[in-house]
Amino acid sequence: MPVFHKTKVLTDVPMHYCPGCTHGVVHRLVAECLEELGVAGKTIGVAPVGCAVFAYNYFNLDMAEAAHGRAPAMATGIKRVRPECVVFAYQGDGDLASIGAAETVHAAARGENITVIFINNGIYGMTGGQMAPTTLIGAKATTCPYGRDPKVNGYPVRVSEMLAQLDGPSYIARVSTHNARAVLDAKKHIRRAFEKQIEGKGFALVEVLTGCPTNWAMSPVDALKYVEEQVIPYYPLGVYKDTDKEVR
Amino acid sequence: MPKAKIKKEVCKGCGLCVVNCPKKILKLTEREINAMGYNYCQVSDPEACIGCAMCAAICPDCAIDVD
Amino acid sequence: MARQLMKGNEAIAEAAIRAGCRAFFGYPITPQNEIPEYMAAHMAENGGVFVQAESEVAAINMVYGAAAAGFRAMTSSSSPGISLKQEGISYIAASDLPCVIVNIMRAGPGLGGIQSAQGDYFQAVKGGGHGDYKLLVFAPASIQEAVDLMFVAFDKADQYRMPAMILGDGMIGQMMEPVELPPAVDLQSLPEKPWCLRGWDGQGERRIVSSLRIQPEDLEPYLNEQMKKWERIKEDEARAEEYRAEDAEILLTAYGTPARICKSAVEILRAEGIKAGLIRPITLFPFPDRAFRYHAARPEVKGFVSVELSTGQMIEDVRLAVDGKKPVSFFGRCGGAVMSEDEIVAFVKGGAF
Missing domain, CATH: 3.40.50.920 (Rossmann fold)
Structure with a gap:
């Protein structure tokens, strides 16, 4: 019989996220995985700059708050001196794929034994809806008000595909939160990304597609419909790298 | 059988559970609001709930217990 | 203890290890390269970690992480690289974390030159990064003094929970002098860091390392306390x-x-x-x-x-x-x-x- 209660690895602090923002879902999945793997007591999380900047208020863990884009570097510093701990960085697309692109690529290339949870909603949410490195062509943002034009703004970055080219990562997967079934699937991959670290296999990243109802100017339901119909075709779901088995 | 129980004061009324419920028994209030000012989710037909926890899986605020 | 002839940068690196540094994160730049090179060769045998970071920005943020985890952590660079570290230094200071940053100064501004200079005084002493913070800044005039101040820098950084900088001109890094290296500190003798990140077992309060105090009613009292700390430092630590x-x-x-x-x-x-x-x-x-x-x-x-x-x-x-x-x-x-x-x-x- 399925029974669901909120995991104790999340605090009781109400999350500040907008209604229908699936940051909260991903927080819960991460917390549940840590609880189920029995490692919450030795986990250190690193929060980003962006909407998840207050993640340290929600995860019932020892937490650090990194500078914008630097979470993988900070997590590297923590993990290197405390290899016995489980260390994860939780980052959005502006944080991870724009200002923190170098830190991300090189933590991956080093095979740094950390887990990165990458929230891709194609927008800078916290600052009010500016264009992200992952904003789709044609999509509007406050800094591409007529829609992203590749001649002016360049092209969206497919982070999972890019990182999967490197030898360092042990696991790269893209998942989504557009419906309950996708969420259940996402959890399996997040759990796998933590298992990789626990097994000492090196850098693991799960890219999670989410919506931003507020800055996309959509209802929560429409935002997740947009993820399913418009975002996933550009950012296909799946495992892009797994050193334990052949993928794709 | 386990049933979905909405924590009214935690709900932000996003409606994601409503569309993910296979039995279509979740509804947002039309007039009543909680302390945060949101129309919140209610189980319209508790007897029909199958305890599948799809609503809890998609809820961003852990506003639903299933037990 | 015998004196030996050592190059400044190498003496600085060895002194850091003896002062209990167990995490070094660096990036190449002249004229400080012998520090990361020495650390790469000797950190592991002393039970420490060395990472050549992808940039100075990453290196200082790795220091941020290792310091948050409670280890004596350090980076070194030279003027243009120290500019890149300013963001991280501001965050580390605002998170009340100790660490040591070595700046073997070259001539600026811009790419400048690689010869000895002291153009980074303002950056070291007046802030460098954004916001109200201070570094403890030590200025050795000999290699022996650089070695001795390394121990002081780590101790004072821990005592005041703030970053310390060794500000040496290029000659300090590049010249050779006879130096007597003090014995290594016993890590067990160092004060405990109850605030450090190590995984929360549910006992007591969990630990959060953050520089974010988004409400003025939180940030202003914090900075007022910092001001009092700086006044105490002015009173007690000037040399x-x-x-x-x-x-x-x-x-x-x-x-x-x-x-x-x-x-x-x-x-x-x-x-x-x-x-x-x-x-x-x-x-x-x-x-x-x-x-x-x-x-x-x-x-x-x-x-x-x-x-x-x-x-x-x-x-x-x-x-x-x-x-x-x-x-x-x-x-x-x-x-x-x-x-x-x-x-x-x-x-x-x-x-x-």
Whole structure:
């Protein structure tokens, strides 16, 4: 019989996220995985700059708050001196794929034994809806008000595909939160990304597609419909790298 | 059988559970609001709930217990 | 303990390991490369970690992580690289974390040159990064002093929970001198860091390392407490060396290797009948105001000369300390050029005031 209660690895602090923002879902999945793997007591999380900047208020863990884009570097510093701990960085697309692109690529290339949870909603949410490195062509943002034009703004970055080219990562997967079934699937991959670290296999990243109802100017339901119909075709779901088995 | 129980004061009324419920028994209030000012989710037909926890899986605020 | 001939950068690195540094994160830049090279060779055998980061930005953020986890952590760089670290330094300071940053200064601005200079005084002492914070800044004038100050820097950084900087001009890194290395500290003897991240077992309060205090009612009291801490540091931690200053009428002042050139100039001036002396700040924050105030109040003192490898930066703090009681003039070389003692002598005799 399925029974669901909120995991104790999340605090009781109400999350500040907008209604229908699936940051909260991903927080819960991460917390549940840590609880189920029995490692919450030795986990250190690193929060980003962006909407998840207050993640340290929600995860019932020892937490650090990194500078914008630097979470993988900070997590590297923590993990290197405390290899016995489980260390994860939780980052959005502006944080991870724009200002923190170098830190991300090189933590991956080093095979740094950390887990990165990458929230891709194609927008800078916290600052009010500016264009992200992952904003789709044609999509509007406050800094591409007529829609992203590749001649002016360049092209969206497919982070999972890019990182999967490197030898360092042990696991790269893209998942989504557009419906309950996708969420259940996402959890399996997040759990796998933590298992990789626990097994000492090196850098693991799960890219999670989410919506931003507020800055996309959509209802929560429409935002997740947009993820399913418009975002996933550009950012296909799946495992892009797994050193334990052949993928794709 | 386990049933979905909405924590009214935690709900932000996003409606994601409503569309993910296979039995279509979740509804947002039309007039009543909680302390945060949101129309919140209610189980319209508790007897029909199958305890599948799809609503809890998609809820961003852990506003639903299933037990 | 035997003395040995060592290059400055290597002595600094060995001293850091002996002072308990167990995490070093660096990036190549001249003229400090022997520090990361030494760490790469010797950190592991001492039970520490070394990572060559992808950038100075990443390196300082790795320090941020290791310091948050409670380890004595360090990075080193040279001027342009230190500019890149400023973001991280501000965050580390705002998170109340100890660490040590070594800046073996080269000539700036921009890419500048790779010869010795002191153009980063303002950056080190006045902030460098954004917001209200301070670093403990130590300015060695010899390799022995660089070694000794490394131990002090780690201890004081831990004591005050703030970053410390060793600010050496390029010569400190590149020259060789005989040096006596103190014995390694016993890591078990260091004070505990109950605030450090290590995984929360549910006992007591969980730990959060953050520089975010988004409400003014949180941030302002925090900064007010910091101000009190800086005042205590000014009271307790200022260090300066005085050389033939007690009866001097002309007081040279310099930090780092120019202070050694000044000592030679003092000797020449004294031989020529001019009563010269030297005040050598060893800590730049806190600035040793007291030494300057004392001498400024002496009636026979004619004035101060700030001698720097820059266009004049420390002179502003000298003027603040002297507080208008005596004239303060400036003599400097910059851009990687170094003054001779004769140039200093000529400046003083040519009418410094």
